[in-house]
Amino acid sequence: MIEFRGVTKRFDDGTIAVNGLDLVVEAGTITVFVGPSGCGKTTSLRMVNRMIDPTSGTVLVDGRDVLTVDPPKLRLGIGYVIQQAGLFPHRTVLDNVATVPLLSGWSKGRARTRAAELLELVGLPAELGRRYPVQLSGGQQQRVGVARALAADPPVLLMDEPFSAVDPVVREGLQDELLRLQAELDKTIVFVTHDIDEAVRIGEKVAVFREGGVLAQYAPPAELLARPADDFVAGFVGKDRGYRSLSFVDAAGVEVRPVETADEPGGDGRWRLVVDADRRPQGWRAPDGSTVPGGSLYESGGPVRGALDAALSSPSGLGVVVDAEGRLAGVVEARQVLDVIESRRG
Amino acid sequence: MGDVVKYLSDAGTRAALWSMLLDHVWLSLLPLVISVVLAVVLGLVCHRYRRLNGFVVGLSNVVYTIPSLALFAIIPAVIGTQVLNPVNVVLALTIYTTALLVRPVVEALNAVPAHVTAAATAMGFRPWRRFLTVELPLSVPVLAAGVRVGSVSNISLVSVGALIGTGGLGTLFTDGFRQRYLAPIAIGIVLTLALALVVDLLLVGLRNLVTPWARAGRA
C-alpha cells in the first residue's frame, strides 16, 4: 500500500508541483494518475521512490515513511518504468534486465537466468537477449523496460507514461499485456498517463489531477465517467463519456436470439448471416442476394458497450454475438440493449 | 636512399635508433595515460558542479594555446628540475593532453541521456557506481576520439622536446640538421609516422574491444 498524507512539493523556483495530496493506493491494484501536462503526476510518482522529496507531508510505502529509508535501498524494492524505457545502450538486453538483481547482490548466473525468465514473461523471444537496445523496436524496448523493472520481483511498480511514445496499435497490445501480467503478479502499480482512455482502460482506480498539482477526483473509472466531480473532470474525461461508460456495464439481461444463416434454404427478402464450416461469422447476405461485410462482433459476456456497437455497426441492424472461440451464438438488436440500460436506471 | 642504407648498416646506430624509439614511446604515451585519468576526474567534477564547466573549459583552451617550446622551457624554472630532465616533457605533455581531453569528456558526460541516468538512479544505483558503470562507459567513444588526437599530438610534440635535449626520435632531426645529413632526418620522419600509425591502430582496436555496443545499431 502507498499512502500520500498531505503531501506538497514546492520546487526551489517557487513552482508548486503537488499541493496537499491525500491519497491511498491499495496493495495489489493498478492506480492511474491522469491529468494534463504539468499537473504534478511525475512529481507525485517520484516522491514514492525518493527521486524527489516532499516539501511537507508524508509518503508511506507499506506503512513506512519513505524518508526514513536510504534511497538506493528503497529503490531496489520499487520497479520504475519510464517513457523512453531508459535502457542502458551499452548493455545487452539480457544484462539490462539483470541489472537490479545484480545490484541486489545476486550472482551473475542467477541474475541472467532470472532475466531470461522475465524476457519470456513479457513475451520477448530469448534471442533478443543478446542484442543491444538500439536493435529493438520501440514497443520491444518498452517490454524490456517492464521486464527490467520486474526482475527483482519488487512489490511496487511505478510507471511514468510507459506507453506514450509507441504507436496506438502497439500501445493497446502493451496495455493488454500489462493487465495480463498484473493478473498473474498482483503488484501495487502506480501508472501515470495524460491519456484518459488509457487511464479508464487499465486503472482499477483513477486519480485525476488538475493544474497546480491538486487532486480533482479519485474514483473507479466507471464512476469517473458516470459522475465526474466537477466541470474540470467532466471536460477532461471528454466527449462520449455516456457511451464510453457502457464499457463498465455488464450485459446481463440482454436476450440473445437465433438468426437465419445463409446456408439454410429459403429466406428470400431477409438478411441472413454468412458463416463458415466452424460457424464463424463471415458477413451478411443482403435481401437482394449480395454479400456485404459484417459489423463488429460482440463476445458473449463482455460489457454492454460491445453489444450496442455490434448492433449499430451491423448492416442488418442485428448485432452478431459470438462465443469465446468466435463461433456464432446469436444476435441482438440495439433496441433490446437500450431497454436493458434504461431498466437499470430504475 | 643509399645514404639511409649506409646509415642503418651500423649496428651501433641501429641500437641507438631502437632506444630513441622506446624513449619516444614512453615520453608520449605516459602523459597520455595520466591525462586520461586527470581529464576523467576533472570531467566528473565539472559534470557534478556544472557552474565549473565554463571555467575549466576556458582554462583548458588557454593552456592549449601556450607554445610547446615555451612550456618545455618554463617548467624546469617553475618546478626546479634540470633542463634535460625528461619529467619536464612528461609534465608539459600531460598538461596539454589534459587540456585537450577535458572538454570532450565533459561534453560526453553531459550528453548521456537524462532518461538513462534517471532510470539508473531509480533502480538503486549509488552515485559512484552509476558514474563508473553507466556514465563513464557511455562516454568512451567520445573520450577515445580525443585520446586518438592526443596520441598523435604527443608523438609529434615529443620531437620538439629534442630541441631542449630530452631524447626520443626528435634527436634524429636535431642531429641531422646540425650535421647537414639527410638520412637520420628521413628515418626520423618514417619512424615517427609509423609510431603514430601503430599507436592509433592499437587505440582503435582497444576502443572497439570495450564498446561493442557503439557499432550495434549500424549492423
Ligand SMILES: Nc1ncnc2c1ncn2[C@@H]1O[C@H](COP(=O)(O)OP(=O)(O)O)[C@@H](O)[C@H]1O
Ligand atoms: N525540477 C523542477 N524544478 C522546477 N519546477 C519543476 C521541476 N520539475 C517539475 N517542475 C514543474 O512542476 C510542475 C509539475 O511537473 P510534473 O510533475 O513533471 O508534471 P506532469 O508529470 O504532470 O506533466 C510543472 O509545472 C513543472 O514545470
Ligand SMILES: [Mg+2]
Ligand atoms: Mg510527467
